[in-house]
Amino acid sequence: MITYPFKYKRAKSVAEAEALLKGAPEAKLLAGGQTLIAAMKMRLASPSDLVDISGLKELSYIREANGAIAIGAATTHFEVATSPIVTRSIPALAHLASIIGDPAVRHKGTLGGSVANNDPAADYPAAVLGLGATIKTNKRSIAADNFFTGMFATALGTEEIITEVSFPIPEKASYMKFPNPASRYAMAGVFVARTKSGVRLAVTGAGPCVFRVPAMEAALAKGFTPDAIAGIAIASAGLNSDIHGSAEYRAHLVGVMAKRAVAEAA
Amino acid sequence: MAVVSMTVNGKPVSAEAEDRTLLVYFLREQLRLTGTHIGCDTSQCGACVVHVDGKAVKSCSVFAVQVAGAQVTTIEGLAKDGKLHPVQEAFRDNHGLQCGFCTPGMIMTAVDMIRRKPQLDRETIRHELEGNICRCTGYHNIVSSIEDAAKRMSGAAS
Numbered sequence: 518m519i520t521y522p523f524k525y526k527r528a529k530s531v532a533e534a535e536a537l538l539k540g541a542p543e544a545k546l547l548a549g550g551q552t553l554i555a556a557m558k559m560r561l562a563s564p565s566d567l568v569d570i571s572g573l574k575e576l577s578y579i580r581e582a583n584g585a586i587a588i589g590a591a592t593t594h595f596e597v598a599t600s601p602i603v604t605r606s607i608p609a610l611a612h613l614a615s616i617i618g619d620p621a622v623r624h625k626g627t628l629g630g631s632v633a634n635n636d637p638a639a640d641y642p643a644a645v646l647g648l649g650a651t652i653k654t655n656k657r658s659i660a661a662d663n664f665f666t667g668m669f670a671t672a673l674g675t676e677e678i679i680t681e682v683s684f685p686i687p688e689k690a691s692y693m694k695f696p697n698p699a700s701r702y703a704m705a706g707v708f709v710a711r712t713k714s715g716v717r718l719a720v721t722g723a724g725p726c727v728f729r730v731p732a733m734e735a736a737l738a739k740g741f742t743p744d745a746i747a748g749i750a751i752a753s754a755g756l757n758s759d760i761h762g763s764a765e766y767r768a769h770l771v772g773v774m775a776k777r778a779v780a781e782a783a
Numbered sequence: 784m785a786v787v788s789m790t791v792n793g794k795p796v797s798a799e800a801e802d803r804t805l806l807v808y809f810l811r812e813q814l815r816l817t818g819t820h821i822g823c824d825t826s827q828c829g830a831c832v833v834h835v836d837g838k839a840v841k842s843c844s845v846f847a848v849q850v851a852g853a854q855v856t857t858i859e860g861l862a863k864d865g866k867l868h869p870v871q872e873a874f875r876d877n878h879g880l881q882c883g884f885c886t887p888g889m890i891m892t893a894v895d896m897i898r899r900k901p902q903l904d905r906e907t908i909r910h911e912l913e914g915n916i917c918r919c920t921g922y923h924n925i926v927s928s929i930e931d932a933a934k935r936m937s938g939a940a941s
Binding site: 518524551567595618622624625701 | 824838840
């Protein structure tokens with residue numbers, strides 16, 4: 518399959534990428550391209566220009582400081598999955614990165630690309646929201662709770678480039694995903710984290726956008742056990758319904774994945 | 784059209800390509816390296832796996848211009864001096880192919896897998912093959928081939 522024509526531009530820095538975006542309102546950033554290029558081949562996307570930021574060293578790093586792990590936006594899933602720092606401090610995040618797509622996809626796909634794209638079934642948004650991470654851009658810092666605004670929608674403005682995501686290190690965390698058997702995308706994925714300031718639980722794959730479950734968070738704050746949330750039903754209204762599963766099925770899956778995630782973390 | 788240059792199987796190459804030319808088409812049509820196959824063309828089947836700077840990627844999901852300046856290895860680049868790569872040998876000895884269409888991608892994935900994880904058990908191999916589909920469903924012998932290859936290569940290294 519062939520995409521619509523576009524102009525390819527390789528940025529040498531974040532500043533240059535920003536300048537290139539300014540001159541082209543229909544331009545898109547290209548990082549790993551593992552979602553964007555597929556969408557372009559299906560002719561669902563037709564950017565006028567692709568500004569390639571995948572090779573930028575200033576966006577590729579993993580650092581631990583002040584109780585958080587800061588990961589550069591162009592860091593690949595493979596690098597996160599195999600990072601000694603992430604594996605030691607937030608093993609649930611390394612695990613999440615290790616089950617995105619397949620090995621070849623993980624060699625290309627990036628954290629920033631996944632978060633900016635906000636696919637309803639992507640894995641990373643669950644960790645970003647579940648850990649209460651901070652998304653840093655070339656212009657500002659955005660709290661996870663204010664970042665994901667809807668299906669494929671985020672708080673990012675035009676010419677805004679994600680440069681880093683900073684994940685606070687939790688006391689305990691776990692990610693459980695029920696993958697679609699063919700595509701490996703999440704039918705329902707639950708990221709649960711217990712931190713000093715409370716419990717957070719985020720769900721991906723089940724709805725049009727990643728979301729938290731306050732009722733489960735409150736119950737888990739009182740007792741961090743699977744039994745604590747066994748009686749909490751997820752409403753199916755508004756959840757995804759397609760050939761892979763009904764909204765009711767996904768609502769049920771969220772409960773099952775949440776209990777498994779808590780059991781593993783606890 | 785611009786000229787795109789990269790190193791493929793150890794040799795510097797340059798050819799004209801549109802910005803939208805995918806790496807797999809660049810390899811097959813511009814360089815006539817038709818060992819890299821197009822299966823699903825949607826990043827699912829893995830028939831198009833090649834190595835870019837030593838890492839397995841799906842060449843149907845990368846533009847040629849993105850890898851300008853990079854080192855690319857295709858299935859044609861594995862055998863050295865007329866001698867098959869140990870993974871190729873293992874696929875032959877274990878009947879690791881039936882129709883053979885998925886084989887280039889399976890072998891390129893296997894070489895990358897063994898590089899990252901020299902100690903492989905069958906379950907790990909099956910997980911690692913998540914991005915490669917064999918339409919003959921001949922997975923059993925593919926897994927055996929990779930297991931055998933990993934053993935041979937660790938033996939050679941020690």
